[in-house]
Amino acid sequence: MRVRRLTAVEEEAGGMKSLYFIDELSSRATPGQYVMMWNPEAEEVPMSLSTIDSEGQSSVLVRPVGESTEALCGLKRGDRVGLRGPFGNGYEIRGSSPLMVAGGTGVASLNSLAERMVSIGLKPTFVMGARSVDQLALRGRLEKLVGGGLLLATDDGSCGFRGFASDYAVRLMGERSFDSVYACGPELMMVAVFEEAERRGIRVQASLERYVKCAVGLCGSCAIGAIRICRDGPVLDTEQLRIVRDEFGKTRMDPSGRFFRVDH
Amino acid sequence: MSQLSLAVDLAGLRLRNPVMNAAGVLGISSRLLRRVYEGGAGAVVTKSLGPVPRSGHRNPTLVSVEGGVLNAMGLPNPGADYFIDAIRELKRDGVPVVASFFGASIEEFREVAGVLSDAGADALELNCSCPNVEEEMGMLGGDPVNTERVTAAVKEAAKPPVFVKLSPNVTDMAGIARAAERGGADAITAVNTLKGMAVDVDLRRPILTNVTGGLSGPALKPVALRCVWEIVGAVDIPVIGCGGVSYWRDAVEYILCGASAVEIGTGVMERGFDVYGEVAEGIRRYLEENGFREVGEIVGLARGG
Numbered sequence: 001m002r003v004r005r006l007t008a009v010e011e012e013a014g015g016m017k018s019l020y021f022i023d024e025l026s027s028r029a030t031p032g033q034y035v036m037m038w039n040p041e042a043e044e045v046p047m048s049l050s051t052i053d054s055e056g057q058s059s060v061l062v063r064p065v066g067e068s069t070e071a072l073c074g075l076k077r078g079d080r081v082g083l084r085g086p087f088g089n090g091y092e093i094r095g096s097s098p099l100m101v102a103g104g105t106g107v108a109s110l111n112s113l114a115e116r117m118v119s120i121g122l123k124p125t126f127v128m129g130a131r132s133v134d135q136l137a138l139r140g141r142l143e144k145l146v147g148g149g150l151l152l153a154t155d156d157g158s159c160g161f162r163g164f165a166s167d168y169a170v171r172l173m174g175e176r177s178f179d180s181v182y183a184c185g186p187e188l189m190m191v192a193v194f195e196e197a198e199r200r201g202i203r204v205q206a207s208l209e210r211y212v213k214c215a216v217g218l219c220g221s222c223a224i225g226a227i228r229i230c231r232d233g234p235v236l237d238t239e240q241l242r243i244v245r246d247e248f249g250k251t252r253m254d255p256s257g258r259f260f261r262v263d264h
Numbered sequence: 265m266s267q268l269s270l271a272v273d274l275a276g277l278r279l280r281n282p283v284m285n286a287a288g289v290l291g292i293s294s295r296l297l298r299r300v301y302e303g304g305a306g307a308v309v310t311k312s313l314g315p316v317p318r319s320g321h322r323n324p325t326l327v328s329v330e331g332g333v334l335n336a337m338g339l340p341n342p343g344a345d346y347f348i349d350a351i352r353e354l355k356r357d358g359v360p361v362v363a364s365f366f367g368a369s370i371e372e373f374r375e376v377a378g379v380l381s382d383a384g385a386d387a388l389e390l391n392c393s394c395p396n397v398e399e400e401m402g403m404l405g406g407d408p409v410n411t412e413r414v415t416a417a418v419k420e421a422a423k424p425p426v427f428v429k430l431s432p433n434v435t436d437m438a439g440i441a442r443a444a445e446r447g448g449a450d451a452i453t454a455v456n457t458l459k460g461m462a463v464d465v466d467l468r469r470p471i472l473t474n475v476t477g478g479l480s481g482p483a484l485k486p487v488a489l490r491c492v493w494e495i496v497g498a499v500d501i502p503v504i505g506c507g508g509v510s511y512w513r514d515a516v517e518y519i520l521c522g523a524s525a526v527e528i529g530t531g532v533m534e535r536g537f538d539v540y541g542e543v544a545e546g547i548r549r550y551l552e553e554n555g556f557r558e559v560g561e562i563v564g565l566a567r568g569g
Contacts, residue, residue, distance in 0.1 A: 044323035255319035
C-alpha cells in the first residue's frame with residue numbers, strides 16, 4: 001500500500017468524478033489495468049485507470065453508487081488515498097480497425113485504451129452509451145481524441161442513437177468492417193456485443209467486473225468459472241469468454257461465494 | 265524406467281503427490297479447485313466452511329509486507345450446506361477433496377463436520393486457528409484443553425480422516441499438537457498464519473480493516489518449519505507443512521523436518537496455478553537425483569537417527 005495525494009478532482013457528467021494523482025507505477029500501467037483505491041473512511045475498491053500518462057498524472061473515474069464510491073467522490077484535491085496495484089492483465093491492442101463499446105463507467109478503461117491507440121496511429125470507432133445525455137462522462141475528452149469516430153447512444157434517445165450502446169455496436173458491425181472489438185460496461189451489454197462479434201468472427205476483449213478482495217489472485221472471490229478477474233483478467237478475450245459463457249451475463253458470486261443470477 | 269513414486273498415504277488418504285493448496289486460497293468454487301488439481305496438486309483444500317454464509321471483513325483485507333502478505337479475509341464462505349454440490353462435483357471428477365471447516369462453538373464444529381462428511385469429503389481439516397476472527401469467535405486452537413475438546417467432538421461426527429490445523433501464535437506448540445492427537449486427530453496441519461499488522465505513516469492508521477491480520481509467504485517459513493519440527497517430535501500422527509512454500513526446495517525442507525505433505529497458499533501469487541505441479545516435479549527430481557524411490561524415505565531425514 002502506498003499513499004498518494006489527489007492532484008485534481010474534476011466533475012464529470014452524471015455526478016461522476018475524475019480523481020487525478022501522480023503515481024509512478026500507475027503511469028506505467030497497461031490500459032485495462034486497475035488499482036485498488038482506498039479512501040480510509042470507507043472500503044478499498046477496484047478502479048480502472050481512465051488516464052495513464054507516462055509523463056504525468058493518472059486518473060480513475062468514479063460513479064457514486066455505494067458507500068465506498070460515494071466516499072471517493074467526496075474527496076478534494078490534496079486529500080490522500082491508499083493505492084495498491086496496478087493489477088490485472090489489461091487490453092492487448094490487435095488489428096488495425098478497432099471498434100470500442102463503452103457503457104456507463106465502462107468508458108474509463110476504454111478511454112485510456114483509446115488514448116494509447118491514437119498515440120500509435122490507430123483510428124478507433126468509439127461507441128459510448130449512457131442512460132441519457134447528462135450521463136456521458138469523458139465525452140469532451142473523447143471528442144477531442146477521436147473526433148468523428150465518437151458515436152453516442154442514449155437509452156432515452158436524448159442524444160445520438162436511441163438505445164443501448166450494444167444495439168448501436170451490433171448495427172455498426174453490420175455496416176462497417178472491424179477486425180477487433182473492445183467492450184467495457186454492463187455485462188449484458190458486453191454479452192450482446194460478444195455474441196454479434198462471434199457471429200461475424202471478430203475477436204473480442206471485454207473487461208469484466210467482479211467482487212475483488214485480495215487483487216493478487218489468492219482468495220478467489222472474483223472468479224468467473226476458473227478465471228480470476230483480479231489476476232487473469234479483468235480483460236477476457238474471445239477464447240476465455242467462450243469458456244465462461246454459462247456464467248457471463250448470467251451469474252456471479254456474492255462476497256460469501258454464493259452464486260446469484262444477474263440476467264434479469 | 266525408475267520405480268520412483270510421488271504418491272503418499274496421508275492418514276489413510278492416498279494421494280498422487282504430497283502437494284495441496286492451503287485453505288482459504290482459491291477454494292471458493294469447484295471450478296477454481298479443479299484448476300488447482302489440473303495445476304498438479306495431489307488434493308485440493310476448500311475454503312474454511314462454516315455453518316452459515318459469511319461475507320468476511322471489509323477491504324482492505326490484504327496488504328503486501330516485507331517477505332509476504334498480511335491478510336484478514338475474515339473467513340468468507342458460502343456455508344457448508346451450500347458447498348455440498350461443489351464437493352460432489354469435484355468428487356465426480358476424481359479430485360480428492362479436503363474440506364476445511366470452522367465453527368463459532370464446539371457444537372458448530374461438530375455439526376459442520378457431519379455435513380461435510382455426508383457430502384463425501386475425503387478428509388476434513390479442522391480450522392481452529394484462524395487469527396482473524398478471534399474477537400468474534402475466539403481461537404479454540406489457542407490452548408490444549410479446547411484443542412482436545414473440539415477435536416474429540418469433531419471425531420465423533422466425522423467419517424473421513426480429520427486433520428487439525430494449528431496456529432503458530434501459541435507458546436507451547438508441542439503441547440497443543442499432543443492435545444489434538446489425544447482428541448483423535450488423524451493428522452496435523454502446521455501452520456496457520458502468524459498474527460501481525462501493518463500501519464501507514466501518512467494515514468497514521470492500521471491498513472487492514474480488521475487491524476490485525478495473518479502473515480503468510482516466505483517470511484512465515486522459518487517459523488512454520490520450527491513449528492513442524494517441534495510437532496513432529498511430539499506426536500506420532502502425520503504432519504502437513506504449510507507456510508511459505510513457493511519452490512520444491514521449500515517443500516523438501518518441510519519433508520526433511522518430518523512433514524508428510526505440504527500445502528501452498530501465497531506461493532500462487534507469484535507462481536500461478538502451476539506452482540503445485542512444479543513443486544511436485546521438483547520433489548520427484550530431488551528423490552531421483554539422490555537415489556530415493558518414494559517420498560516416505562526422506563520424511564524426517566533432517567532429524568538424524
